[in-house]
Amino acid sequence: MTDQERHIAVWNNCLRIIESNIEPQQFNTWFKLIRPVSLEGSKLVVEVPSDYFREYIEGAYRDLIKMTLRRAVGADAELFYLVHPVHDKEGMLLPAAKAATPVNDTVSINTFQPTGNPSPFVYPGVQRLKIDPRLNPVYCFSNLVEGDCNRLGINAGESISMAPGKNPFNPLFIFGGPGLGKTHIAQAIGIDIKERFQNLVVLYVSGNEFKTQYMNAVKGNRIVDFIAFYQRIDVLIVDDIHELLGPGSQNAFFNVFNHLHQNGKQLIFTSDRAPSDLQNFEERLLSRFKWGLSVELTRPDYATRLEMLRSRASREGVNIPEDVLVFLATRVNTNFRELEGTLTSLLANATLAHRELTVELAESITGKIVGETKTELTIDTIVDTVCEYFNITREIMVSTSRKRQIVQARQIAMYECRTLIPTCSLSTIGAELGGKDHATVLHSCTTVQNLKDTDKLFRQWVQDIESMLTVSVEA
Numbered sequence: 001m002t003d004q005e006r007h008i009a010v011w012n013n014c015l016r017i018i019e020s021n022i023e024p025q026q027f028n029t030w031f032k033l034i035r036p037v038s039l040e041g042s043k044l045v046v047e048v049p050s051d052y053f054r055e056y057i058e059g060a061y062r063d064l065i066k067m068t069l070r071r072a073v074g075a076d077a078e079l080f081y082l083v084h085p086v087h088d089k090e091g092m093l094l095p096a097a098k099a100a101t102p103v104n105d106t107v108s109i110n111t112f113q114p115t116g117n118p119s120p121f122v123y124p125g126v127q128r129l130k131i132d133p134r135l136n137p138v139y140c141f142s143n144l145v146e147g148d149c150n151r152l153g154i155n156a157g158e159s160i161s162m163a164p165g166k167n168p169f170n171p172l173f174i175f176g177g178p179g180l181g182k183t184h185i186a187q188a189i190g191i192d193i194k195e196r197f198q199n200l201v202v203l204y205v206s207g208n209e210f211k212t213q214y215m216n217a218v219k220g221n222r223i224v225d226f227i228a229f230y231q232r233i234d235v236l237i238v239d240d241i242h243e244l245l246g247p248g249s250q251n252a253f254f255n256v257f258n259h260l261h262q263n264g265k266q267l268i269f270t271s272d273r274a275p276s277d278l279q280n281f282e283e284r285l286l287s288r289f290k291w292g293l294s295v296e297l298t299r300p301d302y303a304t305r306l307e308m309l310r311s312r313a314s315r316e317g318v319n320i321p322e323d324v325l326v327f328l329a330t331r332v333n334t335n336f337r338e339l340e341g342t343l344t345s346l347l348a349n350a351t352l353a354h355r356e357l358t359v360e361l362a363e364s365i366t367g368k369i370v371g372e373t374k375t376e377l378t379i380d381t382i383v384d385t386v387c388e389y390f391n392i393t394r395e396i397m398v399s400t401s402r403k404r405q406i407v408q409a410r411q412i413a414m415y416e417c418r419t420l421i422p423t424c425s426l427s428t429i430g431a432e433l434g435g436k437d438h439a440t441v442l443h444s445c446t447t448v449q450n451l452k453d454t455d456k457l458f459r460q461w462v463q464d465i466e467s468m469l470t471v472s473v474e475a
Contacts, residue, residue, distance in 0.1 A: 007039035017068045030057050047082040050318045052347045054081045102135045102194040104201045133202040139187035145311050147304025153185045153295040161192035164235050164266035169293040171267035175274050176297030179337030182270040186237050200234040207243035214249040230256040234265050241269040250282050302419045305329040320357050327359050331366045379417050379432045385468050386413040398434040414441045415448035
């Protein structure tokens with residue numbers, strides 16, 4: 001057998017093992033599309049259609065693939081994926097199952113009970129502990145797309161990562177609706193800190209998990225060890241802090257907060273609402289949440305949504321036509337999570353059914369996920385909605401009036417037309433709104449964006465109008 005044939009024989013042997021361990025449909029769907037490329041020593045390279053394809057089989061069949069390679073190649077076997085080239089670009093060679101997951105150094109914790117268990121992540125009776133930071137390497141800063149919706153949070157996070165605990169943003173309180181990237185930013189800070197300061201102990205935990213751990217500690221008479229464990233953390237990230245309900249768990253967290261903050265440790269929280277809107281929380285905790293910086297994440301605008309799609313497509317190693325990306329960015333306008341889910345569903349359908357990535361396919365996918373559009377968003381719809389909100393007539397809106405409210409209403413209408421109907425030119429928008437030229441429309445859009453960043457009341461006007469427009473589209 002020649003060297004050129006050996007990699008084919010080895011991969012065919014792998015396929016026979018894999019086929020005997022999974023369902024036929026799964027095997028035909030995920031493994032028949034993989035092509036062996038080369039085998040040098042114990043390094044086997046196979047080609048896959050896309051990075052999405054690679055991520056899926058790595059997640060679903062990682063253990064099976066590892067076992068198979070050891071049997072077919074040897075104990076030191078290494079698998080690399082060659083992602084199918086996009087146009088004339090070279091394929092991306094990616095190693096299998098070797099993500100750089102952040103880890104903490106072993107630390108000493110004083111346990112005051114011989115059989116105490118200071119954490120659900122460690123074993124009873126152990127004083128030298130290896131604490132899992134529980135950080136997902138995918139949630140790094142480089143995978144974040146910055147926009148007006150999250151710029152402050154990202155900038156604050158990067159500043160914190162350079163000097164954790166020694167900055168004005170302690171605690172950092174990130175709040176906003178679901179799917180806007182709160183968890184991503186919080187974990188990105190932890191990941192960046194671990195890269196810069198490997199000796200610091202970072203821990204990510206949810207508010208509900210903290211509460212459950214506290215209740216288990218109470219049942220096991222291990223409260224002292226529980227508190228001692230958390231007081232050893234250098235960077236504590238608590239996701240969904242609004243779930244930390246109950247006087248006992250809040251009192252324990254209060255003690256942890258005070259100890260960490262007084263000793264210059266970094267605290268990062270996320271929530272679905274602002275500190276002032278949290279219900280059933282002790283006032284002393286609420287006041288501490290407000291000590292540092294509170295950052296609100298808002299719904300991403302069209303430009304940010306489009307850039308996010310381009311970035312994700314690049315990471316997946318697939319070429320998605322621009323008109324498909326524009327359609328998705330326009331159609332799915334709620335949050336990053338729904339947008340990413342729609343893109344994943346589109347790639348899965350195209351990969352599994354061997355279909356071309358087209359607007360028609362994207363339309364069928366988004367219809368199932370976000371519902372069919374009953375009303376097309378037009379300039380008239382936007383103008384009528386803005387007029388309704390400010391209780392003015394269309395005639396007044398398009399007039400030459402220089403009254404402050406009328407001017408601002410007209411500027412918001414131009415801004416929303418530009419943001420929500422990206423195929424509409426500046427000249428068309430200006431013509432529909434009182435015969436303005438494209439420069440006036442561009443100036444209006446810039447003015448609205450600046451006022452959104454600096455004027456809380458004005459920002460609320462824009463958010464209210466966008467909510468009304470979402471309802472009108474879905475009605």
